[in-house]
Amino acid sequence: xxSISRKSSxxxxxxxxxxxxxxxxxxxxxxxxxxxxxxxxxxLFSKNFIIMPIFAIGFTFLMKLIYGSTLEGIDGMSAYSLxxxxxxxxxxxxxxxxxxxxxxxxxxxxxxxLMTSSVNGLEFFLGSLIPVVLLTSLVNILCVxxxxxxxxxxxxxxxxxxxxxxxxxxxxxxxxxxxxSKDQITTGTIxxxxxxxxxxIPMFCGFSETLERISxxxxxxxxxxxxxxxxxxxPAIDAKGVIILAAELILSVIVFLALYRKNGFER
Numbered sequence: 001x002x003s004i005s006r007k008s009s010x011x012x013x014x015x016x017x018x019x020x021x022x023x024x025x026x027x028x029x030x031x032x033x034x035x036x037x038x039x040x041x042x043x044l045f046s047k048n049f050i051i052m053p054i055f056a057i058g059f060t061f062l063m064k065l066i067y068g069s070t071l072e073g074i075d076g077m078s079a080y081s082l083x084x085x086x087x088x089x090x091x092x093x094x095x096x097x098x099x100x101x102x103x104x105x106x107x108x109x110x111x112x113x114l115m116t117s118s119v120n121g122l123e124f125f126l127g128s129l130i131p132v133v134l135l136t137s138l139v140n141i142l143c144v145x146x147x148x149x150x151x152x153x154x155x156x157x158x159x160x161x162x163x164x165x166x167x168x169x170x171x172x173x174x175x176x177x178x179x180x181s182k183d184q185i186t187t188g189t190i191x192x193x194x195x196x197x198x199x200x201i202p203m204f205c206g207f208s209e210t211l212e213r214i215s216x217x218x219x220x221x222x223x224x225x226x227x228x229x230x231x232x233x234x235p236a237i238d239a240k241g242v243i244i245l246a247a248e249l250i251l252s253v254i255v256f257l258a259l260y261r262k263n264g265f266e267r
Contacts, residue, residue, distance in 0.1 A: 028123055036127025040101060044131050048104070048184070049097040053089060053139045060085025060143045079231030082147035083224050086140050086163060087202060090220060091195045093136045094170030095177070096187070098128065102178025103187040121260045125253070129171050136167040151230060158236040162226045165245045166219040170198070172252040179259050216240075219248050 043049065063081040140163045144151065151159060173194070181187040202224035205215035215221030222241045229236045 028120075028126065032123050033127050036124060037130050040128050041131040043101045043104065044097060044135060049093075049100060052092040052097050053135060056085050056089035056092060056139055057142060057146060059088050060146045064147050078147045078149040079227045082143055082149050083227045084203065085143045085147065086223060086227070087199050087220050089136055089139050089143065090163070090167050090170050090223065091198045093139065094132060094167045095174040095195060095198070096191050098132050098171045098174030099177040099181060099191050100184050100187045102128070102175055103181035103184050106178075106181070107183040121257050124260070125172075125175070125256065128175055129168065132171040132174075133164060133167050136171075137164050140164075140167070149231070155230050155236065158226065159230065162223055162237060162241075162245070165249060166223045169219045169245070169249050169252055172249070172256050176252065176256050176259060179256075217244060219245055 060081060063084050064078070067077040067081050137160070141160070144159070174191070177187065177191050177194070181190060198218060198220040201211055201218060202215045202221040205212040205221065205224070215224065222237065222245060225241070226236045
């Protein structure tokens, strides 16, 4: 009995140590971070991925034309056009492009080469995240002017903060999908259901109470509600929304770092 107890205890300690190793963050070397950021930025501006933010801008403009001509004079149409474009941008650029870039590196066998250069998980994570967040946030800002929605300084602050947080979550989820993607074709297959869920549920949440409740738990749903609240002149986001954004960001980061090490990318 004592030997069984000792074995159980040693297994528990080993499991605990493994969890600690997964969550332990190594120091960031800024030269390596800058190098990874540069590589990721070039990949993001390649012809395979730059079409996504351009498409989001065009989609916002198209929705503005459609709603501007058919529903002229109805309050909130600019916000709705903006919401559609922003949701597409966050989902396609933030999630798909990030996943596709990681899958492309695996497909071309450049990821293993990068890993042998002693790049740790946090450096790779930040280097992959920064270019996507910056580009997506810039497009989100441009979409405001394209949609013709007017905001004052506090509203702008809320808008930028909420959309940037949602973009970061989307990008981290994209990296998680990228770990499981063998190539870019697989990326499109496995990310499409997630993108549709993140876009469609907020878009149609007004038609069902169930969809509305689900939307309130999604970071894209919080973005959608924030824009609707900004257009209505009411408090843009409540404490529940802030907590959900923070929880989803923290959880997605932990999952990515755990999977990154579990799959042997970090030495």
